[in-house]
Amino acid sequence: MKSTKATLITGATWIIAVTYFFPVAWMFINSFKTENDAASLTPKFIFTPTLEGFSRLADRGMVDYLTNSLMASVISTALVLLLAIPAAYALSVRPIVKVQDALFFFISTRFMPAAASILPLFIIFKNLRVLDNIFALSLVYAAMNLPIAIWMMRSFLSEVPHEVIEASRIDGANFETELWSVVLPIVLPGIAAVALICFIFSWNEYFFSVLLTSANAKTTPPFLASFVDGRGQFLAVLSAASTVAALPVILAGWFAQKQLVRGLAMGAVK
Amino acid sequence: MASGTKIEQQAKSATKEKFLPRKLIAPALIFSIALTQVPFLVTIYFSLMEWNLLKPQEKAFAGIDNYIYVFKTGDLLPAIIATVGLTAFSVVCSLLVGLFFAVLLDRKFRGQSIARTLIITPFLIMPAASALIWKFSMFDTNIGIINFVVQKLGFSAIGWSTQYPYISVIILLTWQYAPFMMLILLSGLQSQSREVLEAASVDRAGVLRTFAFITLPHLRQYIEIAILLGTIMLLQAFDPIAIMTKGTGGTKTLAYLLYERAFVGMNVGQAAAYGVVTVILTIIVATISLRSLFKVFISGVSK
Structure with missing residues (x-):
């Protein structure tokens, strides 16, 4: 009796999970169809797969947009780590007065809507001639991700046993040694989680990219969005583009689920 | 010396x-x-x-002319209502769906981690891609899967993103953010003490009573964090509106309105005034929720 009930719940869970995942699966399936198959009024599950959609993406120059996305994500993530690790260190291992105030400041900048800063950034970038520049966009992404990174980093750093740090200080380690050879190796997985999340947020970002870039530095999301105004049949090529754009983050997320949870909850949930 | x-x-x-x-x-x-x-x-x-x-x-x-304009034209109030409404509905819906998923996944069963992986995927997908695939392969009047099912059930096709843009945006945002809520709530469920739950089952407390009197109070902190983080992210949701509805049907949020003023209308002064008003409103909403939840946060961190 009990096992029948358990089987039923398990079955229901599976049906729900598969249904919930369906739009993603459908995107993936559609990306291997011809436009005619994709536009079929009765959804086609059996068809001759083709790579036509993907090859048309290359013609549209998607490789350039992916490269831009990759550059913006990597540069901004590196910059965020460079700024966030020392700051988080100051807030956890060597706490200063007003830790709460500093934390509150950083988290509140995350609440600040993009609307607050986009106009001046646009006009300043325009005057400095860095509109449509991937490095300028990376700076904005770094500012966007910095508060979350500091929060996450602080939570990872506060888990470093105090005795370890004390011991290294008694051994006469100066600050640099303390940070580089004592603390950082312990929190390396945490740093990886922070980097992953900053990367994901930058890779997926649309608002700043659509407004601050055009021909040269355009990243993948605005390229995808340009499909909205497409004429005729374009579901297959759109699905192919979405699949390519989404795949890196999906794979990274699948393999790092645990770190993702902790990171996204900014260390508040363990 | x-x-x-x-x-x-x-x-x-x-x-x-x-x-x-x-x-x-x-x-x-x-x-x-x-x-x-x-x-x-x-x-x-x-x-x-x-x-x-x-x-x-x-x-x-111009002095305060832009502000007078912003308050006079009557775009502001609908935009505030749209922003607050869409955020609130999406947060509540994704929280409930997320809780449901978390309860389903908090059991041992075959392939549990695969089911969890399937469910979290919508949160990982690039939001611009989600908006597009929902608009063109799910909601579309002719080739959308949802309308295919609707028609199979004997109803006529519905133009989701054109006729019901508000609901469409909420569905899309819920689909995207429920997995995020689920992840946080699931770690809450898994941190429950097994002894307490066993004691409850020995006392024949019943599944629903156990959930209401033991699990939910335990989850409170996790629910608060999920709401706080969900609100931060959903308040700024821009992609589904720009891509799916273009601000039609009550979905013109403050972010989209500002975008329209500045980058379609090219009016910097007015757009900036909308920006300032947006920030003031956000600060009001944020400080209220943040101040009250900040304590939860700090205690969570220091634990």
């Missing part, structure tokens, strides 16, 4: 020690201020200017 230098050195290193944290935090602080706070001050300055990018010569000081 020798000991004197030693004391001096110690004093020196003590001061160095004292200033070190400030030195460590300064770069992040300066960077953050330069790219978020300073631009906001400039936005305030812009909002006091009459400035249209299409007529750059006619730039002039």
